[in-house]
Amino acid sequence: MITASAAARALFLSRFGAAPSGVWLAPGRANLMGEHTDYNDGFVLPFALGQVTAVAAAPRLDGRLVLCSRQQPGLEVDAALDDLMPGAVTGWGAYPCGVAWALREAGHEVPGASIAIDSDVPAGAGLSSSAALECATALTLTSLAGLAVPRRELAVIARRAENEFVGVPSGIMDQSASLLCQARQALLLDCQSLETSQVPFDPGLAGARVMLIDTRATHKLTGGEYARRRAECEEAARLLGVASLRAVTDPAAVQRLADPVLRRRARHVVTDDARVLQVVALLRDGAGSGAAGAAGAAGAYREIGRLLTQAHESLRDGFEVSWPEADAAVAAALAAGAFGARMIGGGFGGSVLVLAGPDNGVRSAVSEEYARRGWTAPEFLDATACDGARRVA
Ligand code: GLA
Numbered sequence: 001m002i003t004a005s006a007a008a009r010a011l012f013l014s015r016f017g018a019a020p021s022g023v024w025l026a027p028g029r030a031n032l033m034g035e036h037t038d039y040n041d042g043f044v045l046p047f048a049l050g051q052v053t054a055v056a057a058a059p060r061l062d063g064r065l066v067l068c069s070r071q072q073p074g075l076e077v078d079a080a081l082d083d084l085m086p087g088a089v090t091g092w093g094a095y096p097c098g099v100a101w102a103l104r105e106a107g108h109e110v111p112g113a114s115i116a117i118d119s120d121v122p123a124g125a126g127l128s129s130s131a132a133l134e135c136a137t138a139l140t141l142t143s144l145a146g147l148a149v150p151r152r153e154l155a156v157i158a159r160r161a162e163n164e165f166v167g168v169p170s171g172i173m174d175q176s177a178s179l180l181c182q183a184r185q186a187l188l189l190d191c192q193s194l195e196t197s198q199v200p201f202d203p204g205l206a207g208a209r210v211m212l213i214d215t216r217a218t219h220k221l222t223g224g225e226y227a228r229r230r231a232e233c234e235e236a237a238r239l240l241g242v243a244s245l246r247a248v249t250d251p252a253a254v255q256r257l258a259d260p261v262l263r264r265r266a267r268h269v270v271t272d273d274a275r276v277l278q279v280v281a282l283l284r285d286g287a288g289s290g291a292a293g294a295a296g297a298a299g300a301y302r303e304i305g306r307l308l309t310q311a312h313e314s315l316r317d318g319f320e321v322s323w324p325e326a327d328a329a330v331a332a333a334l335a336a337g338a339f340g341a342r343m344i345g346g347g348f349g350g351s352v353l354v355l356a357g358p359d360n361g362v363r364s365a366v367s368e369e370y371a372r373r374g375w376t377a378p379e380f381l382d383a384t385a386c387d388g389a390r391r392v393a
Contacts, residue, residue: 003054004025004052004053004054004118004119004120005023005025005052005054005056005118005392005393007054007070007118008023008054008055008056008070008116008117008118009023009054009056009116009393011056011068011070011116011117011118012056012057012058012114012115012116015068015114015116016058016114016116018058020056020057020058020114020116020393021057021058021059021144022056022057022140022143022144022391022393023054023055023056023057023391023392023393024054024055024057024136024139024140024143024389024390024391024392025052025053025054025055025136025389025390025392026052026053026131026132026133026134026135026136026139026178026179026388026389027048027049027050027051027052027053027121027132027178027181027386027387027388027389028048028049028051028052028053028121028122028127028128028129028131028132028178029046029047029048029049029127029128029131029173029174029177029178029181030046030047030049030127030210030212030344030351030353030383031044031045031046031047031173031177031344031345031353032045032046032047032186032201032279032304032308032353033045033272033275033276033279033307033308033311034173034272034273034275034276035272035311035315035319035321035342035343035344035345035347036229036233036268036269036272036315036319036321036346037191037246037269037272037273037276038171038172038173038189038191039169039170039171039172039191039230039233040191040233040237040244040245040246040269040273041191041192041243041244041245041246041247042191042192042244042245042246042269042272042273042276043188043189043190043191043273043276043277044173044176044177044187044188044189044191044276045186045187045188045189045199045276045279045280046173046174046176046177046181046186046187046189047177047181047185047186047187047201047383047385047386048177048178048181048182048183048187048385048386048387048388049121049127049212049381049383049386050383050384050386051119051120051121051122051127051132051381052119052120052121052132052136053117053118053119053121053129053132053133053136054117054118054119054136054392055115055116055117055136055137055139055140056115056116056117056393057113057114057115057116057140057141057144058113058114058144059111059112059113059144060111060112060113060114061111061112062112063080063081063082063111063112064078064079064080064081064112065077065078065079065081065096065097065100065112065113065115066078066112066113066114066115067093067096067097067115067116067117068115068116068117069092069116069117069118069119070116070117070118070119071092071117071118071119071123072092075091075092075093077089077091077092077093077096077097079093079097081100081104081110081112084097084098084100084101084104084165085101086098086101086164086165086167089165092133094165094166095130095133095134095137095161095162095166096115096117096133096134096137097165098134098161098162098164098165098166099134099137099138099141099157099158099161099165100137100141101161101165102157102158102160102161102164102165103138103141103142103149103157105160106153106157106160108142108145108147108149108157109145110141110142110144110145110147111141111144111145113140113141113144115137115140117133117136119132119133122214122379122381124218124349124350125212125214125350125351125379126214126344126345126346126349126350126351127212127214127345127350127351128174128177128178128345130162130166130168130174131158131162131174131175131177131178132178134158134161134162134175134178135154135155135158135175135178135179135389136389137158138154138157138158138179139154139179139389139390139391142154143391151179151180151388151389152176152179152180152194152196154175154179155172155175155176155178155179155180156172156175156194158175158178158179159171159172159174159175162175169226169227169230170226170346171191172189172191172194173189173191176189176194176196177189177388178388178389179388179389180196180388181385181386181387181388182198182385182387182388183385183386183387184200184201184202184384184385185198185199185200185201185385186198186199186201186283186385187199188276188280191246192244192246199280199283199284200283200284201283201385202384202385203301203355204384205294205297206287206294206297206298206300206301207294207298207357207358208297208298208301208339208355208356208357208358209355209356209357209358209360209382210353210354210355210382210383210384211353211354211356211362211363211380211381211382211383212344212351212352212353212354212380212381212382212383213329213333213351213352213353213354213366213378213379213380213381214350214351214378214379214380214381215323215325215326215329215349215350215351215352215378216325216375216376216377216378216379217323217324217325217326217348217349217350218349225321225347225348226346226347229265229319229321232261232262232265233245233265233266233269235262236254236257236262236263236265236266237266239256239257239262240253240254240256240257240266245266245269245270245273246273248266248270249270249273249274250270251267251270251271251274253270254266254267254270264317264318264319264320265318265319267314267318268314268315268318268319269319271310271314272311272314275307275310275311278307279304279307282300282303282304283300283304285300286300287300287301287304301339301355302339302340304339304340304355305338305339305340305341305355305356306339306340307340308339308340308341308342308353308355309330309334309340309341309342311342312326312330312341312342312343315342315343315347316343319347321343321346321347321348322343322347323343323347323348323349325370325375325378326343326350326352328366328369328370328373328375329341329352329354329366329369329370329378330342330343330352330354331369332362332365332366332368332369333352333354333356333362333365333366335365336356336360336361336362336364336365336366337356337357337360337361337362338354338355338356338360338362339355339356339357340354340355341353341354341355353383363380366378366380
């Protein structure tokens with residue numbers, strides 16, 4: 001199978017008639033624990049996928065960005081850097097153009113560029129295909145300019161592109177994961193200080209595996225519902241007298257909220273933050289590296305699975321962002337003997353993460369359940385923790 005970077009390079013050659021100066025790529029992500037915690041200044045624990053967005057590029061002297069993508073045939077984008085401002089570019093080109101705009105806003109003078117893109121991160125599956133595109137572009141443009149911008153700063157810039165240029169009010173998790181993750185590690189990110197640390201995460205060593213299920217559910221309401229959840233969390237923090245829900249560590253404290261909806265939202269955030277730290281402790285105690293011995297590590301993965309399922313229940317009943325196809329996938333996976341499962345990402349569509357033993361019947365159990373309900377067949381992806389964004393040619 002041709003890789004995304006080879007395909008991006010070939011597209012560049014055929015569209016621009018010369019070899020690119022280089023090829024850069026950035027991965028999609030899955031999140032082990034900590035959902036809707038990033039914009040509450042809390043903790044998240046994502047890892048990078050093997051699926052990537054690749055960018056083949058060369059600088060241009062005319063100050064323009066000329067972009068083509070194998071996923072967007074016939075929808076080429078041509079924009080002058082000096083004309084970039086929020087609203088100036090819509091559609092898929094808003095992501096890469098937004099990154100060029102945000103880099104320049106941050107004082108990084110990047111050149112015009114010819115860019116050809118290919119991606120094998122499934123779009124709309126909640127695996128951060130947009131962050132992969134943003135981060136691959138950010139690395140490309142800064143490399144072409146010869147700028148060594150620290151990755152933590154690049155993540156903030158890519159997020160700004162998404163928030164202000166594309167107009168999606170996301171948190172910092174996806175861009176941080178795409179830029180900062182390392183192979184066989186999950187990334188513990190403190191979204192308040194932006195401090196990170198790598199946590200060993202190699203379930204295969206303990207005979208466990210991570211499977212992602214793209215539930216194929218459309219998520220039309222995501223934008224509005226996501227923004228509403230953010231507003232509810234801010235209101236809960238205000239009523240509790242704290243700057244953000246991160247400051248609340250005792251779940252009992254949310255009982256002070258009179259409004260039952262705000263109470264449910266806040267309880268999810270506070271307990272999910274705690275679950276992130278619990279999973280980190282289990283991984284560091286040996287589950288992640290196999291240091292606890294295979295049997296001990298397998299036990300720890302079962303415990304992590306229990307926390308995953310607990311998190312799903314909290315997202316479903318407390319934060320109310322799950323969707324029927326996710327709930328059915330989680331239930332079928334658990335019935336087939338998975339250690340645990342939960343929806344990942346913003347919700348209302350996208351993927352479910354399953355932690356299971358090696359020979360599991362999860363795939364057939366979930367497929368059969370979807371067929372029984374007359375739903376579009378789900379897609380399955382074996383996930384291992386891979387490296388973050390990098391130059392490949
Ligand atoms: C989306 C956003 C992230 C994060 C998750 C929920 O993926 O882009 O910033 O808020 O939802 O955890």
